[in-house]
Amino acid sequence: MLEYEHLVRKWLKENQTKGIKLLQLLVQENSTRGKESSAQAIMIEKCRQLGLQLDIWEIDHNELVRHPLFFCDRKDFNGNPNVVAVLKGTGDGRSLILNGHIDVVPVGDEQNWKRDPFSGHIEAGKLYGRGSTDMKGGTVALLLALEAIIQSGIHLKGDVLFQSVIEEESGGAGTLATVLKGYRADGAIIPEPTNMKIFPKQQGSMWFRIHVKGKSAHGGTRYEGVSAIEKSMMVVQRLAELEKERNQRITDPLYEKIPIPIPINVGKLKSGNWPSSVPDEAVIEGRMGVAPDETMESAQKEMENCLAQLSKYDSWFLENPPFVEWFGARWLPGNIEEDHPLQKILSESFRDVKKEDPIIEASPWGTDGGILSNVGNIPVVVFGPGITELAHDANEHIVLEEMLQASEIIALTIMRWCEPAK
Amino acid sequence: MLEYEHLVRKWLKENQTKGIKLLQLLVQENSTRGKESSAQAIMIEKCRQLGLQLDIWEIDHNELVRHPLFFCDRKDFNGNPNVVAVLKGTGDGRSLILNGHIDVVPVGDEQNWKRDPFSGHIEAGKLYGRGSTDMKGGTVALLLALEAIIQSGIHLKGDVLFQSVIEEESGGAGTLATVLKGYRADGAIIPEPTNMKIFPKQQGSMWFRIHVKGKSAHGGTRYEGVSAIEKSMMVVQRLAELEKERNQRITDPLYEKIPIPIPINVGKLKSGNWPSSVPDEAVIEGRMGVAPDETMESAQKEMENCLAQLSKYDSWFLENPPFVEWFGARWLPGNIEEDHPLQKILSESFRDVKKEDPIIEASPWGTDGGILSNVGNIPVVVFGPGITELAHDANEHIVLEEMLQASEIIALTIMRWCEPAK
Numbered sequence: 001m002l003e004y005e006h007l008v009r010k011w012l013k014e015n016q017t018k019g020i021k022l023l024q025l026l027v028q029e030n031s032t033r034g035k036e037s038s039a040q041a042i043m044i045e046k047c048r049q050l051g052l053q054l055d056i057w058e059i060d061h062n063e064l065v066r067h068p069l070f071f072c073d074r075k076d077f078n079g080n081p082n083v084v085a086v087l088k089g090t091g092d093g094r095s096l097i098l099n100g101h102i103d104v105v106p107v108g109d110e111q112n113w114k115r116d117p118f119s120g121h122i123e124a125g126k127l128y129g130r131g132s133t134d135m136k137g138g139t140v141a142l143l144l145a146l147e148a149i150i151q152s153g154i155h156l157k158g159d160v161l162f163q164s165v166i167e168e169e170s171g172g173a174g175t176l177a178t179v180l181k182g183y184r185a186d187g188a189i190i191p192e193p194t195n196m197k198i199f200p201k202q203q204g205s206m207w208f209r210i211h212v213k214g215k216s217a218h219g220g221t222r223y224e225g226v227s228a229i230e231k232s233m234m235v236v237q238r239l240a241e242l243e244k245e246r247n248q249r250i251t252d253p254l255y256e257k258i259p260i261p262i263p264i265n266v267g268k269l270k271s272g273n274w275p276s277s278v279p280d281e282a283v284i285e286g287r288m289g290v291a292p293d294e295t296m297e298s299a300q301k302e303m304e305n306c307l308a309q310l311s312k313y314d315s316w317f318l319e320n321p322p323f324v325e326w327f328g329a330r331w332l333p334g335n336i337e338e339d340h341p342l343q344k345i346l347s348e349s350f351r352d353v354k355k356e357d358p359i360i361e362a363s364p365w366g367t368d369g370g371i372l373s374n375v376g377n378i379p380v381v382v383f384g385p386g387i388t389e390l391a392h393d394a395n396e397h398i399v400l401e402e403m404l405q406a407s408e409i410i411a412l413t414i415m416r417w418c419e420p421a422k
Numbered sequence: 423m424l425e426y427e428h429l430v431r432k433w434l435k436e437n438q439t440k441g442i443k444l445l446q447l448l449v450q451e452n453s454t455r456g457k458e459s460s461a462q463a464i465m466i467e468k469c470r471q472l473g474l475q476l477d478i479w480e481i482d483h484n485e486l487v488r489h490p491l492f493f494c495d496r497k498d499f500n501g502n503p504n505v506v507a508v509l510k511g512t513g514d515g516r517s518l519i520l521n522g523h524i525d526v527v528p529v530g531d532e533q534n535w536k537r538d539p540f541s542g543h544i545e546a547g548k549l550y551g552r553g554s555t556d557m558k559g560g561t562v563a564l565l566l567a568l569e570a571i572i573q574s575g576i577h578l579k580g581d582v583l584f585q586s587v588i589e590e591e592s593g594g595a596g597t598l599a600t601v602l603k604g605y606r607a608d609g610a611i612i613p614e615p616t617n618m619k620i621f622p623k624q625q626g627s628m629w630f631r632i633h634v635k636g637k638s639a640h641g642g643t644r645y646e647g648v649s650a651i652e653k654s655m656m657v658v659q660r661l662a663e664l665e666k667e668r669n670q671r672i673t674d675p676l677y678e679k680i681p682i683p684i685p686i687n688v689g690k691l692k693s694g695n696w697p698s699s700v701p702d703e704a705v706i707e708g709r710m711g712v713a714p715d716e717t718m719e720s721a722q723k724e725m726e727n728c729l730a731q732l733s734k735y736d737s738w739f740l741e742n743p744p745f746v747e748w749f750g751a752r753w754l755p756g757n758i759e760e761d762h763p764l765q766k767i768l769s770e771s772f773r774d775v776k777k778e779d780p781i782i783e784a785s786p787w788g789t790d791g792g793i794l795s796n797v798g799n800i801p802v803v804v805f806g807p808g809i810t811e812l813a814h815d816a817n818e819h820i821v822l823e824e825m826l827q828a829s830e831i832i833a834l835t836i837m838r839w840c841e842p843a844k
Contacts, residue, residue, distance in 0.1 A: 106695050108638050109703045134640070169698070203642060207697045216530045218556070218814040219687030219709040220625060220787025225815065229691050233655050265641030267697040269651050272690035273528050275629045275707040275750070276591070276787075277814040279689060281531045285697040287641040328697070365642025365698075389646040392699040393638045 004154050004420055008411050009353075011148040016404050019144040020127065022046065023403065024120040026136040027129035031102050036080040036166045039102050039136075043083055043164040046143055050150055052085035052162065059166070059177045067180065069375060071206070071330035072173040082174050083164040084183055087146060090421040093157025096414060097188035097378060098146070099175060099368055100139030101168030104131035105392050112394035128397040133386030137398040138191025138406070139164065141385055145411035158418035161185055168368050171207070171329030175368035179376040187342040187379050187417060188372050189410060192363075193386020196402055198350070199363035200343050201254055202382055203262055204290035204333030204370055206326055208303065209283060210235060212271075213320040216280035225278030226316060229271045232282035234314060235307070235322055239264050239286070242306040246299075250291060254362035261362070262289030264303075292333040292362060300326055331366025332374045336381065342417060343381055349412035350383075353405055364388070383409075426576050426842055430833050431775075433570040438826050441566040442549065444468065445825065446542040448558045449551035453524050458502040458588045461524050461558075465505055465586040468565055472572055474507035474584065481588070481599045489602065491797055493628070493752040494595040504596050505586040506605055509568060512843040515579025518836060519610035519800060520568070521597060521790055522561030523590030526553035527814050534816035550819040555808030559820035560613025560828070561586065563807055567833035580840035583607055590790050593629070593751025597790035601798040609764040609839060610800050611832060614789050615808020618824055620772070621785035622765050623676055624804055625684055626712035626755030626792055628748055630725065631705060632657060634693075635742040638702035647700030648738060651693045654704035656736060657729065657744055661686050661708070664728040668721075672713060676784035683784065684711030686725075714755040714784060722748055753788025754796045758803065764839060765803055771834035772805075775827055786810065805831075 022042075031039035047054055059077040064070045083102075089095070107117040107130050115121050117130045127137070142162060149156070161183055165174030212232040217225025243264040255261040266286040272279030290299045304324055311317040336343060338360070350358040369380035385406035390396045444464075453461035462478075469476055481499040486492045505524075511517070529539040529552050536550075537543050543550045549559070564584060571578070583605055587596030634654040639647025665686040677683040688708040694701030712721045726746055733739040758765060760782070772780040791802035807828035812818045 105699060108695065108699065108701075112638070112702055169696075205642065205698070209697075216534070216815045217811065218787060219689055220627065220685060220711060220785075221810055221813075222685045222687045223681040224811040227688065229658065229688050233658065236651065236655065259645040263642060263644045265644045265698065265700060266649065266651050266694075267641055267699050267701060268694035269701075269704075270692050272688075272707070273530065274591075274814070275631075275689040276627070276687065276709040277527060277530065277689050278687060279530075279691075280534055280816065282691075285694070287698040289642060363642075365640060388643055389639060391640040391643075392696070393640075393647065394702065 004152065005412060005415060007152040008148045009408055011152050012144060012408050012411065019140055019404060019407065020400055023127055023137055023140040026140065027120040027127065027132050028118055030118050031104050031131060032106055033103055033170060034080065036102050040081055040083055040164060043102065047085035047162065050147055052087055055084045056081045059173060064173060064177060067176065069371065070173060070176060071171045071328060072167065073328045074170065080166055082166055082177050084178055085162045087160040089156045089158040089418060091157060093418045094187065095159040095185035096417050097161045097163060097185040097372065098142040099163045099165065099188055099190045100135055100142055101174065101368065102164050103166050103169050104134065105169050108394055114395055125400055126397040127400055128395065130396055132398040133193045133396050134391035135192050135384060135386055137386050137403045138193065138384035141191055141403050141407040141410055144407040145414055148411050149414060155421045156418040157421050160414060160418060165368065172331060172368045172371045175371045176375065179371060184376050185378055189413065190367050190369050190380060190382045191384030191406060192367050192382050193388050193391050194363065194382060194384050195388050196385060196406065197359040197361050198346060199361060199382040200336050200338055201292040201362040202334035202367050202369050203292065203363055203365055204296065204331055205287050205366040206290065206296055206330040207285065207287055207328045209285045209325040209327050211323045212282040212284065214278060214280045217278040219276040219278060222278050228279040228282040231316060232269060232271060232284055234310065235284060236266055238306060238310055239266060242303065252362060257361065258364055262291050264288050290333050292335045296330065332370030333366065334369040334373045334380055336379045340379055342379055345416045346381055346383060346413050349409045349416065352412060353408045426574065427834060427837060429574040430570045431830055433574050434566060434830050434833065441562050441826060441829065442822055445549055445559055445562045449542040449549065449554050450540055452540050453526050453553065454528055455525055455592060456502065458524050462503055462505055462586060465524065469507035469584065472569055474509055477506045478503045481595060486595060486599060489598065491793065492595060492598060493593045493750060494589065495750045496592065502588055504588055504599050506600055507584045509582040511578045511580045511840060513579060515841045516609065516839050517581040517583065517607035518839050519583045519585060519607040519794065520564040521585040521587065521610055521612045522557055522564055523596065523790065524586050525588050525591050526556065527591050530816055536817055547822050548819045549822055550817065552818055554820040555615045555818050556813035557614050557806060557808055559808050559825045560615065560806035563613050563825050563829040563832055566829040567836055570833050571836060577843045578840040579843050582836060582840060587790065594753060594790045594793045597793045598797065601793060606798050607800055610794050610802045611835065612789050612791050612802060612804045613806030613828060614804050615810050615813050616785065616804060616806050617810050618807060618828065619781040619783050620768060621783060621804040622758050622760055623714040623784040624756035624789050624791050625785055625787055626718065626753050627709050627788040628712065628718060628752040629707065629709055629750045631707045631747040631749050633745045634704040634706065636700060636702045639700040641698040641700060644700050650701040650704040653738060654691060654693060654706055656732065657706060658688055660728060660732055661688060664725065674784060680786055684713050686710050712755050714757045718752065754792025755788065756791040756795050756802055758801045762801055764801055767838045768803055768805060768835050771831045771838065774834060775830045
């Protein structure tokens with residue numbers, strides 16, 4: 001290992017507490033959708049301290065709405081900016097985007113949390129709170145890596161573009177805005193929670209909303225009505241069968257160890273507004289996984305056909321076919337060659353730090369990488385320290401040791417990709 | 423038929439338009455929960471015109487909350503009064519309560535309505551709108567009957583207590599308040615929509631809320647979570663089996679023609695708050711029918727036992743048992759002897775007007791009659807002109823001819839029960 005690499009790793013070992021404190025501060029700021037501003041303020045101040053060139057702007061809905069890949073049901077971005085902070089290189093080097101999202105998903109049922117979901121509590125080497133794993137821990141790993149390089153006095157040839165974006169959890173409007181603003185690079189790393197696995201391929205996904213009809217009646221004579229809840233149970237059942245069919249077709253060895261490579265998740269079901277009435281409508285919302293080699297359109301078609309077949313099982317659906325909307329969020333699938341230099345450098349850096357081979361898999365979810373690669377034509381690798389299973393779960397936490405290791409691996413990768421200037 | 427009875431029936435025949443207009447006005451006032459005031463204002467003005475002794479008051483939550491039969495999740499009754507209007511008798515006669523509720527259930531999905539749900543539109547002898555059948559039509563039948571008697575110059579021995587109450591659809595706090603305020607009588611008629619059948623027995627019912635647990639996870643790795651929607655489908659399934667078991671035990675011949683004498687209606691299901699997350703909680707709300715000879719407590723126990731058995735089918739429920747709350751509304755079952763004089767007089771009056779025998783059945787739902795009989799010890803018969811199947815449904819309407827016939831039948835019943843003074 002080269003001398004400057006030693007220096008950087010030494011700095012990281014000596015400044016672990018700094019990184020942990022930054023993560024704690026970030027987790028303590030609730031940055032669910034529409035409330036990203038105070039967590040972004042921490043990011044902005046950190047980038048200012050590092051002397052990065054800051055670009056802070058509010059997404060202009062009117063401008064983005066014309067883009068065919070803008071799938072977003074949010075109209076008001078006021079006060080919750082996107083942030084890009086650039087470490088300018090000396091020139092003639094490969095540039096690199098380091099992309100993390102600041103938004104976190106809702107906490108769900110708070111009763112399932114042992115502590116305040118935004119506690120940032122640390123215990124036995126783990127830091128707890130919504131966003132710790134998905135993905136403030138990954139973002140802190142990026143910032144620590146950058147800080148170590150800067151503090152070690154190393155100048156790079158290529159530019160490094162640190163991005164703290166909003167809206168990843170709702171379909172990537174934040175990252176789309178960065179690409180449309182002209183931010184491109186020769187490669188990108190997104191430290192989503194991969195359990196320290198490297199994901200050269202990412203599952204795409206999109207949201208669906210299915211409307212199921214019933215016929216209302218008084219609950220005391222419920223036999224006069226048709227329950228939209230009962231009918232929606234048949235729809236959910238049918239979606240489970242479709243998921244099975246679609247997954248039987250996946251043969252990519254990168255998916256070998258993944259129980260359901262492209263899941264269909266039913267995330268919401270809402271029906272009825274009165275306990276004593278037979279509900280006349282149900283609305284199902286969920287997320288459909290899309291294989292890396294599949295188009296969004298063909299996946300949509302498949303679900304629409306599947307729902308159309310429901311009338312074979314129940315004649316109610318003949319007159320009252322369920323109606324599917326493709327709304328809100330959409331993540332494009334991603335895909336880079338397995339022998340791409342960025343993938344190779346990252347794997348090598350992993351080996352140097354962890355003294356073992358990385359696990360290379362296909363990701364079980366879409367990331368903003370789909371936008372970077374499909375819209376910006378930027379090769380993307382997804383790799384990060386968070387715990388995949390805990391993303392979106394109660395008692396979400398991160399193993400701090402892994403965050404710090406990821407930081408070292410990313411620091412090495414940045415230097416090997418962007419190259420130190422002489 | 424007696425001379426004064428002829429007079430009253432003649433008045434009713436000549437003043438049909440008056441009744442229809444009153445109903446239209448009432449239906450056009452949306453009186454869903456919390457918004458009862460403007461429909462009550464019409465009632466109050468009508469009672470004033472009839473010269474009745476008016477008692478208009480707002481329910482005092484603090485006073486009622488101590489009563490063991492106050493099952494109500496509403497705290498604010500400000501501005502939405504209960505109304506009792508008394509036609510004082512000359513004395514020594516049997517008194518009669520005429521009870522109608524002013525509240526209506528929500529309209530559900532407006533798209534299912536051919537017209538504005540509060541249109542009061544009249545077509546082919548039917549008047550359309552939420553509340554037309556349940557039960558503003560019945561209430562208008564009561565008022566028309568009273569008006570006919572008064573306008574025909576007939577004085578009665580017994581008192582007639584006309585009651586326009588709130589909160590029937592949510593468990594009867596309005597009627598409970600009348601009883602607790604001291605309003606009692608020797609009998610009561612409630613013109614809920616019975617399709618002109620006479621119901622000496624009423625099904626009781628109560629609301630339940632079942633909490634079902636899941637385990638959240640990211641939708642892309644949904645196999646790491648446990649879907650509360652999937653688990654709640656098992657609960658709904660189990661409730662259907664319980665309903666079957668309970669109904670097999672019903673042998674009362676009055677229930678012979680009712681497909682499901684004591685239904686368990688699942689009226690609401692709500693689960694999840696993010697399409698890309700596995701939902702960790704589902705809440706099911708519904709209405710459980712209670713047989714006339716059953717106690718509320720034994721029915722509750724049966725459901726609780728049934729849910730406890732779920733763990734036999736799925737070990738998830740062992741660690742995460744569904745939890746049932748008995749919340750909000752509750753209607754006590756009702757029951758009078760088949761040879762009770764009020765039942766006999768009503769049947770006789772029915773025969774005189776309709777020239778056919780009435781159908782006598784057990785009601786498929788609870789009414790405020792449960793409170794009148796259980797708390798006030800008042801014998802209650804439920805009989806009214808609305809269409810049972812349309813209560814709580816879209817495009818609710820009433821056949822005006824039946825409302826007018828009901829009015830004649832009720833006018834005769836009032837006079838035969840309370841007796842004209844010499």
